[in-house]
Structure formats: structure tokens, C-alpha cells
Amino acid sequence: MYTQCPDCEIAFKVTADVLKQAAGKVRCGSCGNAFNALLYLTEQMPKQPTPETVGADLPELRPEITNDDDGFTSTIIVPEKGVEEKTLEDSGDESQSTDESDNNRAGIIAGVVALVLILIVQFMHQSREALATIPAFSNTVGQIYRVLGRPVQPSWDITGWRFEVTKGNIEDEEALTVYSRLGNNSDGPLPYPLISISLTDRFKEPIGSQILDPNEYLPTNLDPRKLVKPGNTFNAVITIKLATEDATGFKLNVCYRLSDRRLRCAIDDFK
Numbered sequence: 001m002y003t004q005c006p007d008c009e010i011a012f013k014v015t016a017d018v019l020k021q022a023a024g025k026v027r028c029g030s031c032g033n034a035f036n037a038l039l040y041l042t043e044q045m046p047k048q049p050t051p052e053t054v055g056a057d058l059p060e061l062r063p064e065i066t067n068d069d070d071g072f073t074s075t076i077i078v079p080e081k082g083v084e085e086k087t088l089e090d091s092g093d094e095s096q097s098t099d100e101s102d103n104n105r106a107g108i109i110a111g112v113v114a115l116v117l118i119l120i121v122q123f124m125h126q127s128r129e130a131l132a133t134i135p136a137f138s139n140t141v142g143q144i145y146r147v148l149g150r151p152v153q154p155s156w157d158i159t160g161w162r163f164e165v166t167k168g169n170i171e172d173e174e175a176l177t178v179y180s181r182l183g184n185n186s187d188g189p190l191p192y193p194l195i196s197i198s199l200t201d202r203f204k205e206p207i208g209s210q211i212l213d214p215n216e217y218l219p220t221n222l223d224p225r226k227l228v229k230p231g232n233t234f235n236a237v238i239t240i241k242l243a244t245e246d247a248t249g250f251k252l253n254v255c256y257r258l259s260d261r262r263l264r265c266a267i268d269d270f271k
């Protein structure tokens with residue numbers, strides 16, 4: 001059995017149970033019109049203005065008793081199936097496209113984050129020697145460089161050192177002993193520098209030089225790996241053998257090693 005909404009002319013398959021429910025009074029699920037299904041009953045599927053949207057499998061009426069304003073105890077007709085499916089498809093499409101745009105957004109964010117990380121790593125690599133003077137960098141990222149076998153030599157401020165007092169003694173014309181007090185005049189802590197000593201002849205021309213590590217000039221009670229705080233001083237004692245009697249003087253310089261084993265010294269043209 002079929003019935004047809006008189007307003008929108010949509011057709012519904014209808015059962016006897018539904019017709020008994022409210023004496024045949026129903027509400028069209030498509031347009032909301034209340035009508036008496038019994039008045040529009042047919043054995044054959046009625047002709048509809050848009051039969052292609054209804055199709056062969058018409059939805060069955062599902063009775064639901066409600067109290068309406070008009071006092072009409074009516075059976076609500078479930079909307080025609082094709083419409084409902086279409087609605088489902090629509091909402092499915094929407095959620096799918098929302099998922100897609102969410103994915104796109106997540107992808108863009110991930111891309112930006114990756115780009116920023118690359119820039120940070122690039123910056124840290126380029127400025128690693130300056131950054132390595134900061135303990136927080138040296139203790140973290142610096143470890144990675146050490147593990148990779150490419151330890152970073154921090155670009156310490158070699159110009160921060162001042163020779164405050166320097167005295168030299170030639171003993172027995174065989175050894176030169178130099179006492180020097182150096183002070184850290186920079187704003188930050190500095191590690192003990194390398195001390196370069198050059199011997200000069202009586203024309204003040206250099207005739208030989210030697211570079212000493214901190215453990216070669218520091219008194220044994222000082223740890224050569226520690227940093228010297230700004231404003232602090234230390235005493236260096238340098239003793240070198242004299243291979244020639246021509247040496248009549250000496251010059252001192254302080255240096256730090258760079259990553260490529262070159263030296264950065266306080267006085268660049270020092271020989």
C-alpha cells in the first residue's frame with residue numbers, strides 16, 4: 001500500500017499498523033504537512049512529479065505519536081529515503097573535507113616547525129664558536145659536536161687578557177724564567193689562555209718562539225681547566241732553555257685555539 005502527501009505529492013509505502021496508529025493521520029516527513037493517509041491510499045505506487053528522486057524502494061512510515069499545537073495526534077513520516085541518504089552523504093562529505101583541511105593545516109604547521117628548527121640548527125652551527133663560550137650551550141649542544149668528533153673551540157675573547165706585571169730573569173745564560181701576572185679584563189669568565197713567548201735578539205728581532213699550555217705555566221695548585229672570573233688575575237711562570245746566547249729579550253702574547261687548529265692571539269702580528 002502507498003499513500004501520497006497531498007501537498008508535496010511525495011509517495012510513501014504504508015502499512016496497516018501505521019494506518020491504525022492515529023486513525024490514519026500522519027505528517028509528511030518531507031514537507032511537514034499533516035494529512036490523512038487513508039484518504040490517499042493506493043495499491044499501486046502513485047505517480048509523482050519527481051519519480052527519479054523516490055525510486056523503487058520507498059521508505060516505510062514509522063509512526064511516532066506526538067502532541068502538536070493543532071491537537072492533531074499525528075504520525076510523523078520518516079522522510080523519503082533518498083533525501084535522508086543524500087543528507088548523510090552531505091554530512092559525510094563535510095566531515096571528510098574538514099578532516100582534509102585539518103590535515104592540511106597540521107601539515108603546514110609541521111612544515112613551519114621543521115623550517116624553524118632547521119634555521120635554529122643552522123644558526124647554532126654557524127655561531128657555535130661564540131655560543132660555546134656559554135656553559136649551557138657547551139654542556140648540551142657542545143656534547144653533540146664532541147660525540148661527532150668535531151669539538152667546538154669556543155671563540156673566547158682573547159683581547160680580554162691584560163699583562164699586568166712581567167719580569168724576566170736569565171739564569172746562568174742557559175734558561176730564561178719569566179714571571180707574569182695576567183688579568184681578565186673582559187665582561188665574562190675566560191679559560192686560561194695559551195701563552196706564546198718569543199725570544200728576541202739585541203735588534204729586537206724574534207729568533208725563536210714557544211707556545212705553552214696552561215698546565216705548563218700555572219702553579220700546580222691551580223686547575224688549568226677552570227675559568228678565570230672577570231676581574232681576577234693569575235700568575236704564570238715560564239721557564240725556557242736558551243739554545244743561543246743571542247737572546248737578549250722576549251715578548252709575550254696570549255692565544256686561543258680555533259676549531260681548525262689555528263690560533264687567535266691578542267696581538268695578531270706577533271712573531
Ligand SMILES: [Zn+2]
Nearest residue numbers: 005008028031
Ligand atoms: Zn508532503
